[in-house]
Amino acid sequence: RRARSRASCGRGSCTAPRPGACAFYWGPLSVHGAHERRSEPVGTFLVRDSRQNCFFALSVKMASGPTSIRVHFQAGRFHLDGSRESFDCLFELLEHYVAAPRRLLGAPLRQRRVRPLQELCRQRIVATVGRENLARIPLNPVLRDYLSSFPFQI
Numbered sequence: 001r002r003a004r005s006r007a008s009c010g011r012g013s014c015t016a017p018r019p020g021a022c023a024f025y026w027g028p029l030s031v032h033g034a035h036e037r038r039s040e041p042v043g044t045f046l047v048r049d050s051r052q053n054c055f056f057a058l059s060v061k062m063a064s065g066p067t068s069i070r071v072h073f074q075a076g077r078f079h080l081d082g083s084r085e086s087f088d089c090l091f092e093l094l095e096h097y098v099a100a101p102r103r104l105l106g107a108p109l110r111q112r113r114v115r116p117l118q119e120l121c122r123q124r125i126v127a128t129v130g131r132e133n134l135a136r137i138p139l140n141p142v143l144r145d146y147l148s149s150f151p152f153q154i
Helices: 031-035 090-099 117-129 131-136 141-149
Strands: 045-049 056-062 065-074 077-080
Touching: 031 056, 031 065, 045 090, 077 090, 117 131, 117 141, 131 141
Parallel strands: none
Antiparallel strands: 045 056, 056 065, 065 077
16 A cells, blocks of 8 residues: 655655755656666666656666666555565665675765765764664764764665
């Protein structure tokens, strides 16, 4: 069963990419627009809104050329079209496929090629400490909220 909106599915801010939280969410980019990025290395991916019967599409540069895979949201979990593995959060799904032995996904294609230092630091802290340990770091509430706003390694 499909949820009514991207914002209403799953666990709050974790499920619906926000352009401010992840620069590889391209919003309403067409399949043609996603696939015309042919010069990118194999494994490069982006997340975009889907025009099909699912919320998102994952556009990936494969060795055979660009392809798009539907990302479904059913029973409160995300899964790729044709996959039995499901995740509570879209970003957990992406992290899984980036780290998987078959390496379906490589590096995300970000809208901004140069990432802000603040974003790079957050990513390194999450990778070093782990998202489950972020609350244990002695930080002021503003910094803790920033780290928790996107606790993923992608």
